[in-house]
Amino acid sequence: MSSAPRDPFFPADASIRSSAAPISVRELGLIDYEEAWRLQAELAKQRGRDEIGDTVLVLEHPSTYTAGKRTQPSDLPQDGSTVVTVDRGGRITWHGEGQLVVYPIIKLADPVDVVDYVRRLEEAIIEAVRAVGVPTAGRIDGRSGVWVPHTTLAADPAAPRRDRKLAAIGIRVTRGVTMHGLAINCNNSLEAYEHIVACGIDDADVSTLSLELGREVTPDDIARPLLPALDSALAGTLAVADHTFASAPDPSKGLRKAAQ
Template sequence: MTAPREPFFPAHKSIRADTQQLEIRHLGRMDYQEAWDYQADLAKKRAAGETGDAILVVEHPNVYTAGKRTLPEDRPTNGLPVIDVDRGGRITWHGEGQLVVYPIIKLAEPVDVVDYVRRLEEAIIHTVRQLGVTTAGRIDGRSGVWVPGATIPLDPAAPDRDRKIAALGIRITRGVTMHGLALNCNNTLEYYSHIVACGIDDADVTTLSLELGRDVSLAEAAAPLLEALADALEGRLTVTNHTFASAPDPTKLANEKRRKARGFHNNA
């Protein structure tokens, strides 16, 4: 999605408040709630100046998480539990084979949320293209990183629809970022069939492995992604217009449905 205005900081400038090197913490496989608590504690310390910027790298056991804009009809139909979280967006899935990255970063003032999101997307696009998915880009109106509709090599019968390969969901409190991004590497897509992922029902999801026709491990994707993230946040990798389509914003659609529901209730 293209920014509605020029960013607060020039593209070649860092949006981090700190100049110290980012600390990378590889957490391995960790329960989602445990990781969320860990994030919150670290973010509180970062806001107080008790620790520096860090990027958490993790893989979660299978779990659904629902952002603040999740609607009842988005929720799973397979009986698995859902954790309601304080990030933006709607519902998504995390699980084995998906690379999850949580930047705990103090942003420079004035805080530019749009630019931060665009820089995260830029890092993912750079990484995914470097790995071989050369058509990956943005859809105006929707966050995350997408692959334009085309037949998937391993499944000629697959629908010709745009496919999300990485999702974003963030929270910024006292200038410190939480939550982050999830890049599908070699995970199953089965769990997505039981939800309206990110509130989007007119597109599909995909993985690096599916797009490239070979197994792509978390380790293979993590190294270039972490390098690209540091470069994007610090201005060495500049945000470029990789938009190839436009579509309705699922967050705005959720807000409109809520307004209509309240109106119906008030008139009842």
Template sequence: MTAPRPPFTAPDIPIRSGSGPLDVVKLGLQDYELMWHQQADIAAARAKDEVTDQLLMLEHPSVYTAGKRTQPEDRPTNGLPVIDVDRGGRITWHGEGQLVCYPIIKLREPVDVVDYVRRIEEALIQVVRQLGVTSAGRIDGRSGVWVPASDGRPDRKIAALGIRLTRGVSMHGLALNCNNTLEYYEHIIPCGIDDAGVTTLSLELGREVTVDECIEPLAAALTDALEGRLIVADHTFGSAPDPCKGLGKRKV
């Protein structure tokens, strides 16, 4: 989304408060609820400077999760359960073949949520474009990374974001669709958006793109973005209504 003001931190300055190493932790397939609680524990320890900043890289078994802005009409029509969580945004799905990354980062003060989100998006855009989806960019009014309409298909989301900040430390994060099924998206209104689609790297590129292939490039790009070596640029190709604007927050 378009930043309403210049960032608090200069674009080429780290947004992280610490200068220690950014640890990349590969966790494989992890239960969503267990990982949610582990995130909270790590974030609490990071707030007290007991651990360093971390990028948790993993996949989840198939699960729907609903952020604080989720509406009743968003919820699945296939009868599967939903986990209500404390991140922003509305409902989404996670499953095998989708790379999930939870950056547990203590942010520089004054904390700038918009700048943090834009840097995360910039890293994702770089990775998706490097892999071959060169048209990927932003839609003003909507978070995440998008592929513009083409060949009779609408604009479609290839990577989603949903974050929470607690005591200046980030939780939750991003999901990059690699070679996952899109079947489960058909039973919800993904992110509360009913006028666009969802896609994967494999579908866009016509070849199998695995989670393992994307872990190292994503870790490198996120590190560069958070350190100020990858500068946020204008990759906007369209605009659309914000699906969370004017909606109250559900209590978790």
């Protein structure tokens, strides 16, 4: 197994936020991807100038492919679908109805620790996903996001059988302020993923909470445990723990940034 990331800059029980004020949560419902992106950018500028406090946007998007900075031509859909080129890290992914999307606009404490921030997002997701009934959810060393191991059989026989991703993370940090964030597959269709190499990974699968549990799990269902877990993870009251069950190559390691 490859070595773990370096020790975080902050103790596990310390806040990673620069502010102790409560986080404002804005529920936006179904919103166009590019409209939400523009809103994020404006809020991030305001947060950087301390005109607003930390804010979390909670929403869903209509069906949209988005390509991060490391997306490769071979990742792209071959059916002519439109792809939005975006300023986050990572490669291509998909957003759509039935998937919970959360964009934290957070000013991080100095020194800014991007790796620890991602680990804390993962910890919040793991906490929430386990709370709704997937106790084996965890990490694959070398890959971001939250996964279920192939040794766990999903309740729905239609679910994939390899290691499978339930939640993706793609972020941007500018002047200490975060943008973009996380997406958790709840009761969305997986059909759109068939046309791309999601996150540049072709040796694992994508799943949903509904397939894993054999019952309908909506974005609202997972938002309820996720939002308090996210607050706690950023504050350090929910400490990052070792939930790693496997190791795999980083799909973006060594790749040049694609032309934007």
